[in-house]
Amino acid sequence: MTLFAYFLRRSRTYGFLGVAGLFLFHYFTAFVYRGLIRNIEGAPAFVMRFIPKGIQAFVGMDRVPLDSTQGFLGLVYQHPFVIVVVSALGIICSVEFLAGQVERMTVTHILARPVSRSLLPLIAYTVCLFWLVLATGSSLAGTIVGFRRLGFILPPAPQMLELAATLFLLGAAVAGLAVFFASITSSRGDATGWSTSILLAMYVGNYLAQLWDAAKPWARFSLFNHYVPMRIFAEGATSSGALLIFAVIAAAGVIGAVLSYAIREFHL
Numbered sequence: 171m172t173l174f175a176y177f178l179r180r181s182r183t184y185g186f187l188g189v190a191g192l193f194l195f196h197y198f199t200a201f202v203y204r205g206l207i208r209n210i211e212g213a214p215a216f217v218m219r220f221i222p223k224g225i226q227a228f229v230g231m232d233r234v235p236l237d238s239t240q241g242f243l244g245l246v247y248q249h250p251f252v253i254v255v256v257s258a259l260g261i262i263c264s265v266e267f268l269a270g271q272v273e274r275m276t277v278t279h280i281l282a283r284p285v286s287r288s289l290l291p292l293i294a295y296t297v298c299l300f301w302l303v304l305a306t307g308s309s310l311a312g313t314i315v316g317f318r319r320l321g322f323i324l325p326p327a328p329q330m331l332e333l334a335a336t337l338f339l340l341g342a343a344v345a346g347l348a349v350f351f352a353s354i355t356s357s358r359g360d361a362t363g364w365s366t367s368i369l370l371a372m373y374v375g376n377y378l379a380q381l382w383d384a385a386k387p388w389a390r391f392s393l394f395n396h397y398v399p400m401r402i403f404a405e406g407a408t409s410s411g412a413l414l415i416f417a418v419i420a421a422a423g424v425i426g427a428v429l430s431y432a433i434r435e436f437h438l
Contacts, residue, residue, distance in 0.1 A: 173289075177267050177297045185301040188259045192252065193308040199246050200316030207237055240325050243313065244400030247333055252309065253373075253394070256337060259305055260298045260345030261365045267294040268352035268431070269361035291353050291427035298345040302338055310334040329402050336408050339416040340397045344369065346423025353427035354434065369393075393419065 236242060246252070268291060310330060317324050324330060347368065352361040372392035379389035389395040396412035 174293050174296060177293060178300065181263055181266065181297055181301065184262055185259065185304070188255050188301065189304045189308045192255055192305050193312040195251055196246070196309050196312030197316040200313070200320050200322065203239070203242050203322070204320050206242070239317065239322055240403035241400070243325070243333065244403055247337060247399040248397065252337070256302065256305060256341040257344045257369060259301045260341055261348040261362060263298040263301065264294055264345060264348035264352040265358050265361040265365070267297065268349065269355045269358050288428045288432040291349050291424065291431050294352070295345060295349045295424050295427070298349070299342060302341040302345065306334045306338040306341070309337065325403060332402050332408060333399055336397065336399060336402070336413070339413060340393065343393055343416040343419040346420035349427040350423040350430070353431040
């Protein structure tokens, strides 16, 4: 518990920055929606003309109108800013408290305490989950406060909660990958590089798969292919298969991190 409080205290700056950033982003999207609907006649149709058909079909924009609150929220929760902030929280916590401790050689002070090695990745991952809960909760709060202030009617509460829960599970899966790479490397640069490179390849590959038929078979290997918030409104719920994939990747990453951190040799 002491180590958890220490990690939490060390991560509070970027944790609160992420939470505040997501709240403000989602709060101000309500004003963007008002401008899109009320001030620019025909804006949704105009915007759709610049989005490739494959992307429209993948996101679900062809089934849920962009000028509806459901369609707009489905698009906003898949915005790159949201994905980057949620992913960054998982990566920073993992890298700082695992690879970062080895790089700074402060891990010797931690390992000298009566704490099992295998607990360190678990504690780091728990800190990631803590900030992800706050971040996804602040996203939901920003949406509710902003849209209600402007008098818009939001989708039913179960759908809004599922919207935040799906975003949380995406972040949990990303954090699982980051914890694994942070556990097998000894520098923050290597851990960050592996995590971000794989996520970037997944994101770009998933985007290309919507435009290039030859790449479509590979899309299923991307986390972002299974994160489609619009499906909550178009199909009534997120695919159970997608949720299972997030959970399996998160669990595999954490288990791999625990095992590798427990048996690895530290060259200090």
